[in-house]
Amino acid sequence: MSTVQPLPPTVEALLSDGTTAAIRPLRPADREAAYDLHAVRMSEKSRRQRFFAASRLAPKLAADRLCAPRPGFMALGAWVDRELVGAADYEIVRERPDAAEIALAVADRWQHHGVATLLLEHLLHAAREQGVRTIEADTLAGNRAVHQVFTDLGLRVHRHLDHGEIRVRVPLDEKDEHYRSAVEERGRSADVASLVPLLRPRSVAVVGASRRPGSVGRTVLEKIRQGGFRGELWAVNPHAERIADERTYPALSALPGTPDLAVLAVPSGAVANTAEECGQAGVRALVVLASGLSGADASQLLHACRRHSIRLVGPNCLGIAVTDDTVRLDAEFGAARPLPGSAGVAVQSGGVGIALLERLNWLGIGVSDFVSLGDKYDVSGNDLLQWWESDGRTDLALLHLESFGNPRAFSRTARRVTRRFPILTVDAGRSAAGRRGAAAHTAAAATPTVTRQALFRQAGITATHSIGELVEAAALLHAQPLPAARSAVAVISNAAGVGILAADACVDFGLVLPELPAHLALELTGVLPSGASAANPVDTGAAVGPAELRSCLDLLTRSRAVEAVLVCLVPTALTTDPEQDPLRALLDGPGRRRIPVAAVLLGQEVPVRYLDCADGARIPVYSDPQAAARALAHARDRARRLAEPPGAEPAVHDCDQQAAEDLAARFLDTHPDGGWLDPALTEDLLRCYGLPLTTSVWAPDEHGTVLAARSMRQLGHEDRIALKAYWPGQVHKSDAGAVYLGPGDDTSVRTAYQDFENRFGERLAGAVVQPLAAPGTELFAGIVQDQVFGPLIAFGMGGTTIDLLDDRTARLTPLTENDLHTMTTELRCAPVLFGYHGRAAADLMAVQDLLARLSRLADDLPQLAEADLNPIIATPDGLLCVDARVRLEPRHPFDPYLRRLRRSAAG
Structure with a gap:
């Protein structure tokens, strides 16, 4: 390895107690913090377990080593409120570039908070990207804490004892479902712990409570008091001594205690500074009602929450309500007071929240928790599903979500939760106008209809088209x-x-x-x-x-x-x-x-x-x-x-991921902005995954085309051929008249190619020569990389009628065996595949195998921006793809299972 590895970005994630930690690479400027970690924040016992001996020079040597970037080395630090609380590093073994030695160090005060495990998860992710397939470490036999970290990781651990030291070896399998489940459970547990101050607060402060009747702050204060909140309630206003018969305090610092939750009813320009004051006071949860924050204020708000381990609802929200009898918190300014019950409700739109609460009230379905997410800078639908899964009260979830931060994590959570109780949602933003409205309202990218519907379908969520339909379905499912x-x-x-x-x-x-x-x-x-x-x-x-x-x-x-x-x-x-x-x-x-x-x-x-x-x-x-x-x-x-049993990912064999990655890297080296692969490269990439392609010969000119047609005849194909003109960026060949179907003799082929030259001029880059495919059912399959959702596999009826029929379905990767079955049976034209009116049935096993291979390709190669296989000829004997287009663009892998909080305030 000759170059220094690119540094991963800084991310924030939750420790096991709900504290927010920032994970980032260590740099030369962090040397003093690294020295303090080892020399001051670790006891002599901890240093002995880390370095196998007590040495005064060890902290200095460790700091020098951790903060010196070099090829084959990566060191990550965990920071809590600007304090380095842990470090982890790997160094690739020179003789074995697929193996790396790792080391861990955690401050004594932060041990048993999940620091080491969180660092390891991110370190292993970085190591995999560098081709590391095994991590190794030497540990003392008596270091039970670090052995427990490896045991709990969720991966297979091999240990070898030698003279009081244990050699630990852990093979890395990024698709290990047991590891994914372990990471998921750690994330769920940490998430629930972080939400306790928000949804089970023992004390609440309303900051910005106003003397003016009918104002938002005063309304929320009055509703909290009238709702019978069980804990301490404080009002903060520097210009009043009493509001609504409540004593007020001039500042957070003047309160008789530290509130678990602060409801901010201050103007948008004051939100960021107030959030920082809350953090310094020790507040652990915020509900921000204000809307219209500037970009700078939004970033400062989120930064303050991350730095001080605060969970945030909003901004631009209606508030929250908790009906648990031990809490009785109604901190929202809607007209209706939520009735106690067992339905968890989360909405992004305050108006939708008001309407939904009113309908649930007159129906008599009470809520366990109501959370108006607003612009959803932090707390999301995924967080709340995990809370309701664990709270022991909720048996129905009603969601109105206009955007998704991590759809893959949401999908995994929802698939698990829907096995326990129903999740219903309003499928908002189905039209182009609706998507524009969603994007404007949430300051986030509006979710494309097909991807959102695929998410709901795969996760088992009941998707409705209106609030009325949502309530009607909930009434039946609830009772x-x-x-x-x-x-x-x-x-x-x-x-x-x-x-x-x-x-x-x-x-x-x-x-x-x-x-x-x-x-x-x-x-x-x-x-x-x-x-x-x-x-x-x-x-x-x-x-x-x-x-x-x-x-x-x-x-x-x-x-x-x-x-x-x-x-x-x-x-x-x-x-x-x-x-x-x-x-x-x-x-x-x-x-x-x-x-x-x-x-x-x-x-x-x-x-x-x-x-x-x-x-x-x-x-x-x-x-x-x-x-x-x-x-x-x-x-x-x-x-x-x-x-249906929970679907497993199908086994896909004979895939050459390394060859596909090498091909993509070579193409992007010469095309830094990405682009469409030429037919030869397209064929090379798709063959890496065993996709059923017809025989094709790429010819750059007329003479090459004639020779290619002759080779077809010599290989025993029929005299008729398909000749397809090609130029970069080409979309629909048939619509452009870029396809010749006819005799493959030299004269006919020359004439056809010359016709292409006359009509397409300098655009023409060459032609593809193929034997004519046998008749069969024309299908379409493709990959689209969605910026928010990741890879999506589309499938349907293909050929020249694809847009006319518009008979297609889609699923997010990775496809499961259940997905493969439903994708091939839910099309309107599915009977054609099964042998409609005496027609020969298609080879469904081959169809499902093709979709599984596309799913694997999409997950393995994030640089694949889109791929179209159309048409695919399906017959009883198998499949044959006669045309394909692939576009690559520079992209970094995104691991949807890596624990991380939202990175920005933009949705």
């Missing part, structure tokens, strides 16, 4: 059991027309209304009034009473013929006695049943409400059959996801 995955539905109605509307709505949302078995139909006829119909939908007749309707419902829910029941009622004047109202069949009967039951009551004023049943259970009642059927469809989708 009723899930249906079976098939979701055969029975519709019962006291009016045939409404039953038909409900049946149509169910079918529209992909639910099944089976014909009821003869014995069940006979039993239903026996309990219903004369003239009733026992078909599905079941028409009870307008005169049905509660006892008859309850018997009908009992028969259906106890049978195995259906997995959900939808009861549709229309008020009539036939029954004047309230006791004979058919609705009493639901009120007086059991609400808890084997399968979900939902109701529709035409004419009710609210879109959805609950009926409180005799056994304490609740049945959701909708005003419209469409809403009820849609909610049942969401429940069915969740049931299907839970029925």
